[in-house]
Amino acid sequence: MAKHSITKRWIFNNLGVVVLAILVIDMAIIYAVQNYFYSNAKQYLISKLNAVTSVLSIHSQDSSSNFSAEMRKMLETFNEKDKIELMAINSKGRVVLTSSGFSPDAGDPMPDYDKALSKSEGDQVYRLNRGEKILAVSVPIDSMSSEYSAVRMVTSLEKIDDTIKNYAIAITIVCLVIILIIVMTGLYFAGSIVRPIRQISGIARKYAMGDFSRRIENDSDDEIGDLCTAINNMADELSAxxxxxxxxxxxxxxxxxxxxxxxxxxxxxxxxxxxxxxxxxxxxxxxxxxxxxxxxxxxxxxxxxxxxQNGHFTLQNANMDILAELGDAVLIYSDKARREEKEIIYNEPEMLPFVYGDKNRIRQVFINVIDNAVKYSSAGDTVTIMAYEKGGSVVVMVTDTGCGIKESDLSKVKTKFYKANHTRRGSGIGLAVADEIITMHGGTMDVTSEGEGKGTTVIITLPAVKP
Structure with missing residues (x-):
């Protein structure tokens, strides 16, 4: 894995945050489950203890009954002594009676009893000196008897903790499964991005060294797929x-x-x-x-x-008579065509609207187009030149009966460096320059041909100056 790879950043950033969030949620759920069970156990003890204090309150108000004897009898007959221990605490804060018959260790703390002395009741979860975890609840009864200060219920939390542990294990397993699913799907997702990027990087280095033979394998229809397609298209263009x-x-x-x-x-x-x-x-x-x-x-x-290419091509624009520039271009090639036994037919109109542009550049376009028409014609062929107004534009049409252009080459003839016919002289950039000049004038230059041996037509359209 690369030092600063996307996968590594994802693991340490996104996945780290997700795992931390899931762990926090796991701990929060476990705490909530523990609190739920402990709260239920405490409420149960409080309800039982309230029932005991209610009975004791009745005996304390009965002058004929012996409160101490009734206390002892209640502890001896307590029906839940197998899971809850009921205790009586004397006025000196010592446990003197228990439902089990066994007194607690003298050194064991009773924080619940200490709370009960200052409040109406006290409860506490803590560990005894021997290590057992318990829940204790105390209720003061000093108002009922001068001999006893409180009654207390104690229950072991061992079984409750086992239940909580089982829930905690189940919840943790669920969280780990979620994390595992997130890791697997995340790694798959990161891999689906990293793999093509690495492939793109490797192939791009080959492109940088001039090797355009390789193409990127693309089997996705997302943004990565679009990028791969774009780079492959770029490679095709660069190769061409x-x-x-x-x-x-x-x-x-x-x-x-x-x-x-x-x-x-x-x-x-x-x-x-x-x-x-x-x-x-x-x-x-x-x-x-x-x-x-x-x-x-x-x-x-x-x-x-x-x-x-450098952006330094400028135009010296002004209103111009396009017929004058076209006439000069025709005149330049008339003698040449005659010497090569080719005929130029120029149907010159009487008048055309002015065109706003650079007359030297427009003449250069006409020269280039007529030169191509003569160059790609043979002895006995004809070059016909027409100029007319159409829909607010000036149209110049140059048609020859020469070698023509294959249909597969028509879309490329205005591309820089491209030559449709390698048997004739030329650099292959004349039409590209001419097309760029016409475009800079807000016009269009279209090249059409019915096929090889059927001649070529070039139609130049330039916006006319409104009178």
């Missing part, structure tokens, strides 16, 4: 993210290597032979410029993604 990150690193490395190789190759060619013919010079410089542009665009995407 780790795989996408590794794939992203590989993809970016490849994307960086290709333009760098081209730039280096043409730079070495131009440096060695001085460029050769003007056509070769022009072609080499063109390749270097294009590949440098690719690198610049990729670095810009990475920087934007890093700013978003």
């Amino acid at each position: 993210t780790e795989a996408m990150k590794n794939e992203f690193i590989s993809s970016v490395s490849h994307e960086l290597r290709t333009p760098l190789t081209a730039i280096k190759g043409w730079a070495e060619t131009l440096m060695i032979d001085g460029g050769g013919s003007p056509d070769t010079m022009k072609k080499g410089v063109g390749v270097i410029v294009n590949e440098t542009e690719r690198l610049s665009q990729m670095v810009e995407e990475l920087l934007d993604f890093s700013r978003m």
Whole structure:
């Protein structure tokens, strides 16, 4: 057991309090049972003693009777002498007559008699010198006779104590059974919490070291079960993210290597032979410029993604003409599409409402979406771009007839590092950045496709400025 484990804390805190409470209750019940039996015994002796004093009172008022003789006769004929001893105490405080015929030891105390002298009666539970536990009750009768000061009844508490002991044992057994049940159920309950927590702790350490292969066994439907499910889901996400990150690193490395190789190759060619013919010079410089542009665009995407992750991505918002930004993006890719034997069809409307946002970021989104449409299309394919107003919003739709997206990939295409098609260049974060920019503008970006080879449609919706 761990030094500060939940089970140990439960045993010393909760269980300790419960056991202490049950022990206190046990002692209180035993005390109540003892008090009940002792009280009943005392009341019985008092009632018998009152009956005796009533008879003696009658004899004391009868001048023809001998009070001492009647006292002796009453003690001799006392019918409960087998369990109760009746005593007569003289005016000097000594027991002179007993129902058993045996006088008590001279050294035995009589605290009940001492109480009776100051009150109407006295009772006391105590032990005799020989160790026997007794209950004694005394009632003064000095008003009835000058020879006797009190009558006294004494009974042994041995049988009563045996009965109380039996009750105490039974009550203690019941309390111990209750404690045992509480301990067993408590340990089971604590174990049901500690076991999955220990499992979670062990597997979490593996997650911390990058091993996402293990999953937590979950067979409960409570909060612990919810936690296990959440951690398993987190592991699935982390595993997927780790795989996408590794794939992203590989993809970016490849994307960086290709333009760098081209730039280096043409730079070495131009440096060695001085460029050769003007056509070769022009072609080499063109390749270097294009590949440098690719690198610049990729670095810009990475920087934007890093700013978003760090919360440093800001917008310079103002009312803008969205058609102007969309037109610039279309113009940028028109020549490229023509060179690759692809067609861009742009149905430009005459006018659209203004949109409140950062025009540079919105243009970046349009460039990214149109770039993807051209990139994932083949020679002879068409990219159709439309813009219109709908329900107080400006909608831009980019549809291509390219390679399309599998249904299983549609929900992931806007996820960072994810690439649905590994045969085309790209870092896998362009759509994630574009989606984040549109979301920051209060809009939405939806990607749909009917399947592989059936093209893709991207619908961007932005709230229009109210006139």
